[in-house]
Each structure stands twice: as structure tokens, then as C-alpha cells.
Amino acid sequence: MIVRKAALTPVRYAGSSLRELAWHTQRYFTLLWRSIHGTVTRPFYGKDLAVQLDSIGVGSIGIVILTGLFTGMVLALQSAVEMRQFGATIYIGRLVGASTVRELGPVLTALMVTGRAGSGIAAELGAMRVTEQIDALNTMGVDPVRKLVVPRFVACLIALPLLTIITDLVAIFGGLLIAVVKLDLTFDLYMRSVYSTLAQNGFLLRYIPIDFVSGLSKPLFFGAIIAITSCYYGLSTRGGTEGVGRAATGAVVTSSIFILATDYFLTQLIIGLFIE
Amino acid sequence: MSGTRDLLWDSGHLRLEREEARRLMEEGGAPSPQSSDDPLISLKDLDLRFGDHVVLDGISLDVWSGETVCILGGSGAGKSTILRLILGLIKPNGGQILVRGRDVATASREELLELRKDMGMVFQEAALFDSLTVYDNVAFYLHEHEDLPEEEVARRVDESLRMVDLDPEQVEDLLPAELSGGMKKRVGIARALIHQPSILLYDEPTSGLDPITTRTIDDLVLKLQRELGVTSVVVTHDIRSAFRIGNRVALLFGGEIVFQGTPEEMMESGDGYVREFLH
Numbered sequence: 001m002i003v004r005k006a007a008l009t010p011v012r013y014a015g016s017s018l019r020e021l022a023w024h025t026q027r028y029f030t031l032l033w034r035s036i037h038g039t040v041t042r043p044f045y046g047k048d049l050a051v052q053l054d055s056i057g058v059g060s061i062g063i064v065i066l067t068g069l070f071t072g073m074v075l076a077l078q079s080a081v082e083m084r085q086f087g088a089t090i091y092i093g094r095l096v097g098a099s100t101v102r103e104l105g106p107v108l109t110a111l112m113v114t115g116r117a118g119s120g121i122a123a124e125l126g127a128m129r130v131t132e133q134i135d136a137l138n139t140m141g142v143d144p145v146r147k148l149v150v151p152r153f154v155a156c157l158i159a160l161p162l163l164t165i166i167t168d169l170v171a172i173f174g175g176l177l178i179a180v181v182k183l184d185l186t187f188d189l190y191m192r193s194v195y196s197t198l199a200q201n202g203f204l205l206r207y208i209p210i211d212f213v214s215g216l217s218k219p220l221f222f223g224a225i226i227a228i229t230s231c232y233y234g235l236s237t238r239g240g241t242e243g244v245g246r247a248a249t250g251a252v253v254t255s256s257i258f259i260l261a262t263d264y265f266l267t268q269l270i271i272g273l274f275i276e
Numbered sequence: 277m278s279g280t281r282d283l284l285w286d287s288g289h290l291r292l293e294r295e296e297a298r299r300l301m302e303e304g305g306a307p308s309p310q311s312s313d314d315p316l317i318s319l320k321d322l323d324l325r326f327g328d329h330v331v332l333d334g335i336s337l338d339v340w341s342g343e344t345v346c347i348l349g350g351s352g353a354g355k356s357t358i359l360r361l362i363l364g365l366i367k368p369n370g371g372q373i374l375v376r377g378r379d380v381a382t383a384s385r386e387e388l389l390e391l392r393k394d395m396g397m398v399f400q401e402a403a404l405f406d407s408l409t410v411y412d413n414v415a416f417y418l419h420e421h422e423d424l425p426e427e428e429v430a431r432r433v434d435e436s437l438r439m440v441d442l443d444p445e446q447v448e449d450l451l452p453a454e455l456s457g458g459m460k461k462r463v464g465i466a467r468a469l470i471h472q473p474s475i476l477l478y479d480e481p482t483s484g485l486d487p488i489t490t491r492t493i494d495d496l497v498l499k500l501q502r503e504l505g506v507t508s509v510v511v512t513h514d515i516r517s518a519f520r521i522g523n524r525v526a527l528l529f530g531g532e533i534v535f536q537g538t539p540e541e542m543m544e545s546g547d548g549y550v551r552e553f554l555h
Contacts, residue, residue: 132403139363139397140417141389 031149031235032228038143038150048151056117056152057159061166067112068167071104072096072174080183089183093193096175101198101215105168107263110160110222114255118230121152122251125234126244134235144235153227160223161216168215201274214270221266222259229255316341316376316475316507317362323370324357331357333531334371341474344501344508346518348553349528355511356400358528359477362509363397364388375475393421396468400480402460404452410437410463411448417471436466439503440496458489465496469504476500478510482517490517497521515554527553 079095125148128134137144172194179185201210233251237243315338324332331354339345349355360366361373364380373380375391383391404413414433418424424432437444440462452460461481468476481497482490494517500506501521512518518525519539526536527550535542535550542550 127406131401131406132399133405135360135365136397136399136403136405138365139392139395140420141392142420 027236028228028232031145031232032224034145035149035153035228035231038146039154043146045147045151048147049154052151052155053159055120056113056155057162060113060116060159060163063112063116064109064163064167065170067108068100068105068170069174071108071167072100072171072176073178075099075104075171076175076178076183080178089179089185090189091193092175092179092183092185093172093190094197097172097194098197098200098211100171100175101168101211103263103267105171106164106215106218106222107259109164109167110219110226110259111256113156113160113163114226114230114252114259117156118226118255119248119252121227121230122234122237123244123248125231126237126247129235129237130240130243149227149231149235152231153224156223156227157220158223160219160226164216164219204274210270210274214267214274217270218263218266221262225258225262226255229258314377315339315374317509318374319358319361319371320374321371322358322361322368322373324354324361324366324368330531332361332368335528335531335533337526337533337536339507339509341507342501342505343523344497344510344521346510346512346522346525347528348512348515348518348525350513350553353528354531355513355528356479359397359479359509359511362477363392363395393471394473395475395477396471396473398461398464398468398476398478398481400483402452402464404455404460404463404467406452408451409448410450410452410455411444413452413463414467414470416467421471432470433466436470437463439469439500440466441492442466458485458492461485461493462496465500469500472504474505474507476506476508478508478512480512481510482512482514490514491520493517494520529553 075096076092079092080089083089083091083095125134128148134144134148137147175194176187176190179190180187198209198211204210204213230251233247233254237247239246317337317339319335319337322332322335324330335358337345337347337358347355347358357366361368362375362380364373364383368381371381376394378387378391380388380391404410405416408416411430411433412419414436415429418429418432433448434444437447442459442462447455447459447463452463455463465476465481478497482493485493497508497510498521501508508521510518510521522539524536524538525542526533527542528534529549535545535547537545543554545551
């Protein structure tokens with residue numbers, strides 16, 4: 001007899017949902033562990049990694065450039081409105097630099113890559129699942145985690161920090177455009193302002209700004225989240241093409257929430273470790 | 277009256293199919309299945325449940341070397357699940373699945389990989405890798421597992437494609453999306469054949485195909501049995517195909533095998549469900 005969830009009492013329903021959550025959590029972290037293990041042990045799929053780097057990394061460059069440019073421009077514009085009242089427009093570079101490098105660069109890049117590549121990964125693996133291509137791999141003695149998940153995992157770990165650097169630079173450039181064209185600041189003044197904020201929290205190993213380290217450590221975590229969440233949803237797909245759609249949506253929503261939550265905890269950790 | 281006439285017509289037609297298939301096999305000098313040795317595949321008291329839903333309830337079935345066994349049954353009867361159990365893709369709740377005497381259900385991952393080297397699977401929708409060409413699909417196993425020079429891989433791919441009556445020059449560079457349903461199935465069979473397994477598992481090889489292509493695929497299954505001596509387990513709901521290609525048939529209903537025997541025995545069976553299924 002099939003017991004339907006709707007027929008359960010609230011307490012039993014909560015128990016059943018918690019069991020399901022625990023089951024998914026265990027499988028999620030198992031996938032993460034197998035991906036890390038697959039990254040450092042043979043066989044390596046170099047060609048597949050190159051394809052994924054091209055798809056996830058190179059393919060996302062356009063979208064992160066646009067994101068960075070408009071984010072930097074709008075940050076400069078919005079802050080100018082407030083700062084003009086106090087005659088403090090010379091500090092626009094500080095505001096754009098700090099908010100971009102510390103928070104907006106990593107988070108917006110991760111969210112854009114989630115929307116673009118994460119949904120693609122979930123849909124591709126989901127389609128492979130429902131058309132039995134994953135079973136075909138297993139049948140031919142090929143581990144789908146090593147063949148499909150590990151190249152995407154490594155590609156995300158490599159691509160996200162690089163894409164974040166691009167977003168940061170383009171956002172600072174976007175702020176510069178507004179500062180020079182609309183606010184009559186000089187290039188030199190704006191760039192000094194940006195540098196001063198990066199130097200504010202000190203340096204690691206004398207030369208690397210702490211803000212930069214903080215900004216580039218986050219994308220590593222975000223890359224892992226995007227890859228594992230998207231692959232998990234893709235590989236767990238059930239129910240034909242409708243299931244593929246659900247997997248893609250689920251991957252984007254869950255990855256985005258995980259990214260925002262992880263960002264908070266990482267920021268707390270970085271402040272505790274380096275700044276306080 | 278009309279129902280009885282249809283049944284008689286169907287029975288006569290099935291008999292003709294059967295006779296033609298036998299003649300084809302005899303002309304080809306097919307080796308007769310070896311029933312004297314231990315079975316190549318043996319399912320013993322196999323139970324499988326998904327939650328509270330009983331899929332298989334204590335089924336037992338032996339497949340001997342060189343024979344083709346067709347598993348018949350309605351949609352959702354658990355036919356394809358049997359193939360997945362044989363491959364070790366899912367584990368049963370009880371019973372044994374012996375392949376060459378080794379229990380798939382308790383095999384380690386390494387043992388499973390070893391066992392699967394001797395098996396090829398033809399999926400219902402072919403399950404070709406969308407992003408790879410026909411050549412790369414067929415060569416996939418060799419590229420993954422065997423360190424062969426590309427000329428040797430190309431030779432083996434050509435051989436496999438010709439075995440399934442496809443012209444390598446015409447199809448090798450095509451993507452799966454550019455193939456017809458029948459061609460996809462053939463490429464799927466060529467891919468399953470590339471590492472020369474002695475066991476082939478077919479999941480609904482003729483579903484969704486027109487009658488002429490269905491016959492072509494049936495003839496191909498017969499040809500592989502005749503020329504390569506492959507042992508086959510074919511899951512199908514197409515009674516005509518089963519009668520044409522199967523040395524024996526098993527009928528699955530309600531999680532149990534309600535009949536197993538030769539097609540001739542099935543035609544003469546008095547069991548109510550068997551009669552209903554034949555009709």
C-alpha cells in the first residue's frame with residue numbers, strides 16, 4: 001500500500017520530510033566527497049575538463065563583463081547622489097572598489113554563472129538521466145561522477161575566481177566611466193580612491209590586499225556549490241522532460257540560496273580571521 | 277466470433293513467423309543453445325520492492341549460453357527492471373542474480389565492472405550520447421578501456437557498424453539527432469557489440485518502430501545469435517518479435533513469471549492470462 005504524504009499527520013509529515021532532507025544531504029555530501037576524490041585520483045578526463053572550461057568559463061565571460069560594467073556604473077551613480085550632498089564624490093572610488101571586490105564581484109559573478117551554466121549543467125545531466133545515457137555509462141564501466149561531475153567541478157573551481165577578477169576589474173572600470181564622464185573626477189583621483197580602500201584592511205604576505213584574498217576565496221566555495229548542486233539536481237532527475245525543467249529550476253534556486261548563505265558565513269570567518 | 281477469428285489468424289501468423297525464424301537460423305548454421313552446462317545467467321527467487329510497491333515477487337529464470345530468451349509482459353510489469361538487475365544497476369531486496377556463477381547482487385564495484393565487460397546493453401531509446409558522433413559513440417568503450425591505436429579502433433568501429441548493416445562512411449560523422457529511430461537502434465547495437473560481449477541485453481529493441489524496421493531489427497538479433505553465438509535477453513511487449521527471435525519466452529505478470537517455455541508451448545498454453553496476452 002502506498003502511503004501518501006497528504007494523508008499523514010503533521011508530525012509524521014514533518015518526520016518524513018526530515019528523513020528525506022537527511023537523505024538528500026547525505027547524498028549531496030557524498031557527491032561532493034566523490035568529486036574531490038575524483039579530482040586527485042585517476043582516471044583524469046582532460047578533454048572533458050577543457051570542454052567544460054570553455055563552456056562554463058569562456059562562455060560566461062560576456063555575461064560577467066556586462067554584469068560588472070553596469071554594476072560599477074550604477075554603484076557610482078547611486079553613491080554620487082548621496083555623496084554630492086556632502087561634497088564627498090572623491091570617495092566614489094572607495095565605495096565602488098570596496099563593495100565590488102569584497103561582496104558584489106564574487107556574489108554577482110556566482111549568481112550569473114549559476115543562472116547561465118548551473119541551469120545548463122542540471123538540464124544536460126537531467127536529459128542524460130531521463131534518456132538513459134547515465135545508465136549507458138554505468139553499463140560500459142564508466143563512473144558518471146568521474147566522467148561528468150569531476151570535469152564540471154574542476155572547471156567551476158578554476159573559472160569562478162578568474163571570472164570574479166574580470167567582474168571586479170570591469171565594475172571598477174564602469175565606476176571610472178561614470179566618475180570621469182558624469183562627475184568630472186580625474187582618472188588618477190578615482191584610482192587612488194580605489195587603491196586606498198583595498199589597502200585599508202591590510203595586506204597578506206606584505207603585498208596581497210586582504211580584501212582581494214577574501215574576494216577570491218569566496219569564488220572557490222561558490223564554484224563548488226554551483227557544480228555540485230547543479231550536478232546533484234541533474235543526476236537525480238526523474239520524470240521525463242518535465243523533470244529536466246524542474247531540475248534546472250531547482251539547481252538555480254538552491255545554488256543561489258547556498259551562495260548567499262555561504263557568503264554570509266565566509267564573510268564572518270574572514271572578518272574574524274584577518275580583520276578584527 | 278470476430279475475436280475467435282482474430283485469435284486464429286494471430287496464432288497462424290505467429291506460427292509462420294516462428295517457422296521462418298527457425299529456417300533462417302538453420303540456414304545460417306546457428307549453434308544450438310547449450311542447456312547441458314550451468315546457465316550463463318540465473319535469477320533465483322528474486323524480490324524487488326520500491327517502498328511498498330512490489331515490483332518482482334520471487335521470480336526465477338535461467339538463460340543458457342547461446343540462446344535468446346524474451347521476457348514479455350505489459351507496460352510497467354517490471355521487465356526492464358530485470359535487465360537493470362542483471363547489470364547490477366539496482367540491487368534486489370532478496371534472491372540471487374548469478375552471471376557466470378557470480379552473484380551480481382553482492383558483487384563489489386570492481387567485480388561488477390569486470391562482469392559488465394562481458395555484457396552489452398541495447399537501450400529502449402538507444403541512449404546514444406547526444407554530443408558525440410556515431411563513430412565516437414560506437415568507439416566509446418574502446419576509447420575508455422582499451423589502449424588501442426586509432427586505426428585499430430576505426431577498424432573495429434567499421435566492423436561493428438557493418439555487422440548491423442550500416443555503411444560506416446555514411447553514418448560515422450552524423451550526430452544521434454540526425455539518425456532515424458531504426459538507425460539509432462542499430463548504432464546502439466553496434467556500440468553494445470564493440471567489445472565483443474558474450475551477453476547482449478535488449479530493452480524493447482523494436483518499440484516505436486514501423487513493422488518493416490521492426491522486422492529488420494529482429495533479423496539483426498537473429499543474425500547476431502547465428503553468427504556470433506551471442507546469448508541474449510530481450511525485454512519486449514511485442515509478441516511477434518518475441519516469437520520470431522526467442523528460443524524461449526517468459527511472461528511476467530503481477531511481479532511473477534506466469535509462464536516460461538518455448539513459443540510453441542506458449543501458443544498451446546491453457547493459462548488464462550497467457551491466452552489473453554496472445555490475443
